[in-house]
Amino acid sequence: xxxxxxxxxxxxxxxxxxxxxxxxxxxxxxxxxxxxxxxxxxxxxxxxxxxxxxxxxxxxxxxxxxxxxxxxxxxxxxxxxxxxxxxxxxxxxxxxxxxxxxxxxxxxxxxxxxxxxxxxxxxxxxxxxxxxxxxxxxxxxxxxxxxxxxxxxxxxxxxxxxxxxxxxxxxxxxxxxxxxxxxxxxxxxxxxxxxxxxxxxxxxxxxxxxxxxxxxxxxxxxxxxxxxxxxxxxxxxxxxxxxxxxxxxxxxxxxxxxxxxxxxxxxxxxxxxxxxxxxxxxxxxxxxxxxxxxxxxxxxxxxxxxxxxxxxxxxxxxxxxxxxxxxxxxxxxxxxxxxxxxxxxxxxxxxxxxxxxxxxxxxxxxxxxxxxxxxxxxxxxxxxxxxxxxxxxxxxxxxxxxxxxxxxxxxxxxxxxxxxxxxxxxxxxxxxxxxxxxxxxxxxxxxxxxxxxxxxxxxxxxxxxxxxxxxxxxxxxxxxxxxxxxxxxxxxxx
Numbered sequence: 001x002x003x004x005x006x007x008x009x010x011x012x013x014x015x016x017x018x019x020x021x022x023x024x025x026x027x028x029x030x031x032x033x034x035x036x037x038x039x040x041x042x043x044x045x046x047x048x049x050x051x052x053x054x055x056x057x058x059x060x061x062x063x064x065x066x067x068x069x070x071x072x073x074x075x076x077x078x079x080x081x082x083x084x085x086x087x088x089x090x091x092x093x094x095x096x097x098x099x100x101x102x103x104x105x106x107x108x109x110x111x112x113x114x115x116x117x118x119x120x121x122x123x124x125x126x127x128x129x130x131x132x133x134x135x136x137x138x139x140x141x142x143x144x145x146x147x148x149x150x151x152x153x154x155x156x157x158x159x160x161x162x163x164x165x166x167x168x169x170x171x172x173x174x175x176x177x178x179x180x181x182x183x184x185x186x187x188x189x190x191x192x193x194x195x196x197x198x199x200x201x202x203x204x205x206x207x208x209x210x211x212x213x214x215x216x217x218x219x220x221x222x223x224x225x226x227x228x229x230x231x232x233x234x235x236x237x238x239x240x241x242x243x244x245x246x247x248x249x250x251x252x253x254x255x256x257x258x259x260x261x262x263x264x265x266x267x268x269x270x271x272x273x274x275x276x277x278x279x280x281x282x283x284x285x286x287x288x289x290x291x292x293x294x295x296x297x298x299x300x301x302x303x304x305x306x307x308x309x310x311x312x313x314x315x316x317x318x319x320x321x322x323x324x325x326x327x328x329x330x331x332x333x334x335x336x337x338x339x340x341x342x343x344x345x346x347x348x349x350x351x352x353x354x355x356x357x358x359x360x361x362x363x364x365x366x367x368x369x370x371x372x373x374x375x376x377x378x379x380x381x382x383x384x385x386x387x388x389x390x391x392x393x394x395x396x397x398x399x400x401x402x403x404x405x406x407x408x409x410x411x412x413x414x415x416x417x418x419x420x421x422x423x424x425x426x427x428x429x430x431x432x433x434x435x436x437x438x439x440x441x442x443x444x445x446x447x448x449x450x451x452x453x454x455x456x457x458x459x460x461x462x463x464x465x466x467x468x469x470x471x472x473x474x475x476x477x478x479x480x481x482x483x484x485x486x487x488x489x490x491x492x493x494x
Contacts (some may be wrong), residue, residue: 406454431461
């Protein structure tokens with residue numbers, strides 16, 4: 001690292017804190033702090049959504065996955081059309097028109113309080129674990145760059161991100177995410193250009209060698225459920241993974257609820273998913289190019305490292321001064337954009353689904369900032385055990401699918417099964433969670449199926465339990481199920 005690289009990095013960090021301080025002004029209500037007054041442009045919400053999903057986990061993990069294996073992880077993208085259809089027709093209209101702060105408020109209106117608290121608790125467990133991964137990921141680069149221990153890099157990353165998130169609220173998160181998106185996408189494009197220029201034969205040689213070595217294999221037609229990435233796992237398991245990430249995950253959903261209309265919310269979520277897939281494909285191609293580069297340069301020792309450390313090694317050893325600082329800032333921005341979104345969503349859930357609902361007091365902006373700091377400290381503490389996570393890309397997917405599947409199942413019960421009441425849905429969610437825990441502990445089935453198993457069991461068992469409990473009255477369901485929503489819309493039209 002040269003003085004120019006450090007200057008670029010310092011300017012970036014100061015810029016993030018300054019933006020958080022700028023958006024600190026005028027935050028007089030929780031609605032403004034948590035939802036931005038529902039006045040965020042849809043394209044800014046989409047940029048923020050892309051930045052949230054394109055974390056440092058993906059920035060480092062996707063090239064590492066492609067370097068170590070092949071492109072079969074890409075099969076998750078096959079589920080995109082099905083996920084977008086379900087999100088735009090089912091999830092987004094329900095949440096937006098009910099004017100909720102969190103997705104879990106819907107569950108109380110449709111079912112009861114205990115179902116809402118269960119879902120909010122599952123989300124909190126999911127995101128506290130995930131928060132540790134996304135704080136730890138940038139430390140893989142920064143510790144090698146500076147010689148500072150990973151422990152201190154984790155602490156500094158967590159503290160700076162918590163500071164500007166605490167100050168700026170959701171507006172600060174959305175606009176810093178948008179700026180960070182430009183930084184890390186630009187860095188990835190620059191890295192790919194430089195990498196292919198360093199390979200003898202250029203991009204053509206990258207595709208030829210990577211193809212001959214099996215690194216460009218994208219589809220595995222195997223019906224074996226224990227194979228980690230397959231066509232069927234991508235289509236079915238990937239659909240439930242995307243629904244858990246975009247449909248019932250408050251960290252993503254919250255920025256779509258800040259837009260000005262249902263139409264704009266749909267546009268934001270659709271563009272987020274498609275653009276994230278394109279960006280992810282670029283990262284996987286970087287991994288394939290890294291494989292060819294280190295194959296041609298065995299003396300550089302790329303194959304001696306953990307796969308997640310290969311891209312950081314290239315950044316630190318091969319990038320010219322100035323560009324190296326941009327790439328390191330890109331890794332940081334990819335991580336910080338996700339950390340800030342997760343922190344803000346955890347704060348929203350803690351205040352709305354626990355504090356406000358259970359105490360009856362709405363709380364204040366000051367309380368929201370205090371809760372943000374607490375979650376930041378907790379996530380930073382979890383990140384100190386980052387070495388336990390294994391490959392960070394797969395680890396993040398496992399956590400999302402393990403906890404998210406049951407949430408998808410009970411939301412689908414609420415929207416599609418009018419006969420099911422709160423107790424049946426609650427029991428179905430617990431059954432789904434128990435089922436996926438049993439599958440994970442006792443079988444070698446790929447983690448990609450965890451979400452489908454949990455959602456399927458939660459939905460099916462919820463329907464079964466529904467036969468043993470009284471059905472809700474029709475007047476309780478207007479606007480809360482697909483059938484009653486259509487009926488209500490027809491009545492309003494007439």
